[in-house]
Amino acid sequence: MDRPAYVGIDLGTSNSTAAVFDGEALTVVRNSAGSSLTPTVVRLSAKGAVTVGEKARRFLDSDPDNTRGGFKRLMGTDTTLSFTAAQRALRPEELSAAVLQSLIHDVDVQLGVRPRSAVITVPALFELPQTRATAEAARLAGFERVELLQEPVASALAAGMKTGTDGAWLVYDLGGGTLDVSLLQGEGGVLRVVGYDGDNFLGGRDFDAAIVAWAVELLQADGVAVDPTNPAHQPFLRRLAALAEEAKIELGRSDEVTLTGGGPLLLGDAPVDVELPLSRAVLERLVAPLVVRSTDVCARLLAAHGVERSALERVVLVGGPTAMPFVRSLVAERVGPLAAAALDPMTLVAQGAALQAAASSLDARPTALSPRVDAGHPLVVKAPTLSTDLLPFVIVRVVEVDRAGAPASLRLVRQGEPAWASDWVARDADGAFVVMAELLARRGNTFALQARDGGGVEVATSPSTLTIVHGVTIGDPPVSRSVGVALASDAVRVYFEKGTPLPVQRTFTHHTIETVTPGSAGQALRIPLVQGELEEAHLCRLIGSLEVAAAELDQVLPAGSVVEVTLALDRGGQLAAQAWIPQLQRRFTSVAHLVVPEASVDALRAGVAQLLERLAALRAAARRHGVTVVVERVDTLLREQQEAERALGRALGGDEESGQRARRLLLDLEARVAELEAAGRWPELEARALEEIAWAAGLIGADGTAAERALL
Numbered sequence: 001m002d003r004p005a006y007v008g009i010d011l012g013t014s015n016s017t018a019a020v021f022d023g024e025a026l027t028v029v030r031n032s033a034g035s036s037l038t039p040t041v042v043r044l045s046a047k048g049a050v051t052v053g054e055k056a057r058r059f060l061d062s063d064p065d066n067t068r069g070g071f072k073r074l075m076g077t078d079t080t081l082s083f084t085a086a087q088r089a090l091r092p093e094e095l096s097a098a099v100l101q102s103l104i105h106d107v108d109v110q111l112g113v114r115p116r117s118a119v120i121t122v123p124a125l126f127e128l129p130q131t132r133a134t135a136e137a138a139r140l141a142g143f144e145r146v147e148l149l150q151e152p153v154a155s156a157l158a159a160g161m162k163t164g165t166d167g168a169w170l171v172y173d174l175g176g177g178t179l180d181v182s183l184l185q186g187e188g189g190v191l192r193v194v195g196y197d198g199d200n201f202l203g204g205r206d207f208d209a210a211i212v213a214w215a216v217e218l219l220q221a222d223g224v225a226v227d228p229t230n231p232a233h234q235p236f237l238r239r240l241a242a243l244a245e246e247a248k249i250e251l252g253r254s255d256e257v258t259l260t261g262g263g264p265l266l267l268g269d270a271p272v273d274v275e276l277p278l279s280r281a282v283l284e285r286l287v288a289p290l291v292v293r294s295t296d297v298c299a300r301l302l303a304a305h306g307v308e309r310s311a312l313e314r315v316v317l318v319g320g321p322t323a324m325p326f327v328r329s330l331v332a333e334r335v336g337p338l339a340a341a342a343l344d345p346m347t348l349v350a351q352g353a354a355l356q357a358a359a360s361s362l363d364a365r366p367t368a369l370s371p372r373v374d375a376g377h378p379l380v381v382k383a384p385t386l387s388t389d390l391l392p393f394v395i396v397r398v399v400e401v402d403r404a405g406a407p408a409s410l411r412l413v414r415q416g417e418p419a420w421a422s423d424w425v426a427r428d429a430d431g432a433f434v435v436m437a438e439l440l441a442r443r444g445n446t447f448a449l450q451a452r453d454g455g456g457v458e459v460a461t462s463p464s465t466l467t468i469v470h471g472v473t474i475g476d477p478p479v480s481r482s483v484g485v486a487l488a489s490d491a492v493r494v495y496f497e498k499g500t501p502l503p504v505q506r507t508f509t510h511h512t513i514e515t516v517t518p519g520s521a522g523q524a525l526r527i528p529l530v531q532g533e534l535e536e537a538h539l540c541r542l543i544g545s546l547e548v549a550a551a552e553l554d555q556v557l558p559a560g561s562v563v564e565v566t567l568a569l570d571r572g573g574q575l576a577a578q579a580w581i582p583q584l585q586r587r588f589t590s591v592a593h594l595v596v597p598e599a600s601v602d603a604l605r606a607g608v609a610q611l612l613e614r615l616a617a618l619r620a621a622a623r624r625h626g627v628t629v630v631v632e633r634v635d636t637l638l639r640e641q642q643e644a645e646r647a648l649g650r651a652l653g654g655d656e657e658s659g660q661r662a663r664r665l666l667l668d669l670e671a672r673v674a675e676l677e678a679a680g681r682w683p684e685l686e687a688r689a690l691e692e693i694a695w696a697a698g699l700i701g702a703d704g705t706a707a708e709r710a711l712l
Contacts, residue, residue: 004467005111007118007364008154008353009103011096011134013072013203014176014320016040018103019350020111021358023385023467024444026158028347031106036347038102040176041069042095046085052102061239070205071095073177073657075137076129076543077596081656093133097140104141107364115364117145119353122573123173124150124180124196124480127531128543129594131573147360148572151175152182153474154352155318156191159343160472161355161442167313168194170302172331173349174294175319177203181298183305186313189388192475195499197301201661202294204248204321210286211244212237213646215259215276224272229652236267237653240274251280252324284326291327295334312336318345359386359473376460377407379449383437386469390439394466396449401431405459407451412437415446415465424452439470476501477571485546485565486528486537488513495567498533505568516550516557523550525557525579527565529592532671539671541664544594546577555584599659604648607666611641614673633676641669 003022010017015037018029028036033054043056044066051059059067065084071092074081080089100120108114122134131148138146152171159171166186173180179202183194216226216237227233243259250257256279264271302309315336321327322345332338344351357364378399384392398406410433414420418440425433439445446467453459478501484494487510495506516525525548532540546565564580577592615634622630644665650658 004358005107005113005115005364006354006357006362007107007115008350008355008357009100009118009120010151010154010347010349010353011072011099011120011122011137012040012175012349013070013178013205014040015346016099016103017347017350018107019347019354020107020364021351021354021469022444023358023469024446026351026354027111028344028350029103029106029110031102032109038099038106039069040072040096040099041067042071042090042098043067044083044086044088044090048086048088050098052098061235061242064235064238068095070177070657073201073660075133076127076131076594077660078598079656079660093137094140096134096137100137100141100143113365116143116366117357117362117364118143119147119149119154119357119360119362121149121151121154121349121353123175123178123198123200124152124182125178125198125200126573127481127541127596128483128529128573128575129596132575132594135572135574145362147356147362148574149353149356150180150182150193150196150477150480150573151349152180152196152318153184153191153193153477154349154356155316156182156184156352157355157472157474158348158352159316159339160186160189160191162343163314163339168307168311169314169316170298170312170336171316171318172294172298172322172335173198173318174321174327175203176321177201177205179203179294179297181294181301183301183307186472189471190473190475193477194307195301195305195478196480197297197304199294199297201664202290204245204319206290207248207287207321208241208244210290211248211259211278211283212240214282214286215240215244215274218276219272219274224267226267227653228646229649231654232268234653234655236265236272239265243274247278248283248324251278251283255280280326287324287326288330291330292334295331298331298335309336314339316343316348318348320346355386355469355471356474358469361385376462376464377403377405377451379407379461379463381449381463381466383466383468385467386471386473387439388471388473390441390470391436392439392468394435394437394447394468395432396435397430397432398427401427405453405457407433407459407461408454409433410435410449410451412447412466413450414438414440415448421450437468439468441470444469476503478502479504479569480573481531481541482533483529483531483567483569483575484540485510486530486540486542490537492530492532492535492537492540496569502573503568503570505566507564507566510563510565512557512559512561512563515559516548516553518550518553518555520550524548525550525563527563529594534671536674539667539674541667542597544592546579546591547593548579548581548588548591552588553584557581557583596660597663599651599656599663601648601651601659604651604659604662604666607670608641608645608648608662611644611666611669611673614677615641618673618676630676630679637669637672637676640665644669 006021008019020027031038038053039057041056043051068081074092082089152173155171169184171182178200180198185192247257247259259276259278316339380397383394409424409426411424412422422435425435449461451459451461478499479496482498483496484492527546529544530540531543566578568576578589579591580587619634647658647662
C-alpha cells in the first residue's frame, strides 16, 4: 500500500467497525460477509478454535455455554466468562482482543496492510478500569501503538468533515449498551468539548430487554411459568431476547411483526409455543421511557452548562437504535434539530477515529512499508497531516544541498480539480523552502512537489508528493468524571475535577494510617481510588487502589508517614500513578491497580433491602410533615429501585452484566437517598437551633452582663 493507512476502530457493545483514511478518502472496512458491522461476539470450540462475528453470533442461542456477547459492559471488572467445551475462562479484554484481531484481518484482506497502530474509541463515561482494559485488549491483539478517543468526539470529527463545525453541537450516541451525550462548541475548524453526560447501562440491548419483559408478562398471564431469576430459564430468555432484537429491527420497516421462534422454545424441559403479535405502536410504548430517559440526560447536560435548546446548531445521531424513526423524532422534538447531512450512524465513530489517527500521524503500516522511498533528491517535509487552516505553510528541506543538481527552487501543484499551483520559491540559506499551500475545504488535498536545479532543469525528489487534509481538529478533551482518592475520614481528595482539560497531572501529600512492615504477607500501603462528584467517598464509585506491597519495602513504614502521590491522565483517559515516600527516599511506579468491584449478589440483595427501609422511612416522614415534593421524589426513587430489583433478579439467574447494572443503580440511588435524608434533617436541625438561641437569649437577658446583652 503506497498511501498512508490511518486506522480507526469502534469497539462496540453489539457491533464493531473499522475505517481507514489514506489522506484523501475514508474507507469503511468490510468483513468476509461483506458487512461493515462485525458482531461483537466470540465463540470457542472444544479444541479452542476462535470464531468472531456473524458466524459466532448464530450460536448465541443454540450454544450459549461456548458463545459470548455483550462483554464490553464487563470491561474493567474481574469477571471471567466460561467456555464449557474448551474448559477455559476468559476475561472481557481477552474477548475484545479477539474481536480486534478479526478487524485487523479484515483491514489486511481489503487493503493489503496489517495495521500496527490505531485509534480505538471508548464511551465518554467509561471509568478508568474500563479505559485501561480497552488499552490492554489492544495490546493483546498485537497493536504496537494505540490512542484512545471518546466515541462522541470521534463522531463529531467525522460529522464536521461533512457539515462544518461552527456553533453548539450535541452528539447523541445511543449504542447497543451505552448512551454518550456530548456538548461541543465549534469555531474555526476546532471543536471544543464543553461537557459529557450519559449512562453506561442504557442502549439498544435495554430496548430488547423491555420487549422481553413485555413478552414474559404476556406468557405468564397465559399460564407459562417463566422465572427470570431461575438459571434453568436463562436459555429460553436468551432466545427470547434474540427474537426481540429481530422484531425491533423488522419494525423499522413494518407496522407489525410476530414474535415467534418458528417452533416451540424449551423452557427448562418443557416446550413453549411463542407467537406474540408486536406492533410498532406497542414497541414505541415499551421503549418510550428509555428514550425519554436518554433525552433527560441531554437536558441535564445542557442545563449544567447553561445552554438553551434553541442555541443548538445541530444534534448528531450515532448508533444503531437511532435508526428507529421514533427515536429520531423524539430526540428532534425534545432536544434539538438533527444534523442535515447524510451521516451513517453505524460507522461514524470509526470514521472519526480514523481521522484522529491521521491528526496524530498514526500510520498503521509496518515501518518497512512506510514511507516509500522514491528515486530522486531526498527531502524532509514538515507539513500538517490535518489542518483547520485553508492556507497552511509547508517547510521542505533539502537533505543533500551540495549534491549535483540539488533543488534550487520548488513549488506545490495541487492534483485534481480545480487546478492550483504555488509560485516558485527559491531555496534559502538554510537549504529550505517555505511554501504556502492552498487547500480545498473539508477534503484531502494531494500536492506534487515540483523542483528545479540551479539551471532551471526539473529534477526528481523523494518524496514527490504530500497530502494535507482540511478538516476538524479537537481541543483538549475534558475529564468526564472527577477522580480522587478516598481518605480515612470518608472524604475525597479530588485530583482531577470533572471538566479539567486533558492531559493533566497533579501531586498531593498524604499520611499513612497504619504501619507497614517489610515482608508481611498480604500487607500493603493501600489508597482507594474513586470517581464521582460527591463529597463522601462511600457514595462515589470505587475504581481500584494505589498499592505499595510490603514486600517492596526495605524498612518499616510507620503510621503517619508522608506519601506523595502523583496521578496523571493522558488525552485518552488512561491513568498513570506513582508514589514518592520521602522517609524511604524511594519512588514506586505502576502502583495503580484498577478494577471495578465484583457485584456480589448477596451484598446487592442486602443493599436493596436496606434501601427500601430508608425510602419507606423518608416517605413516612415527608407525609407526616406534609412535604409533598419530597414524597414525589421518593416515589420516583422507588420506581428506579424496582429497576434495580429487576436487574438483581436477572443477576440471580446468572447474568453477570445485570449484576454490574444493579450495583451501579444501587450506588446512584444511595447517593440520592442520602441527599434527601440530609435535606429532611435540615428543618429539624433548624428548629433545634432556634430553641437553643431562645434559651440562650432568655438566660443572658436575665443574668447576663450589659456587654453580653448588647451582643443579642
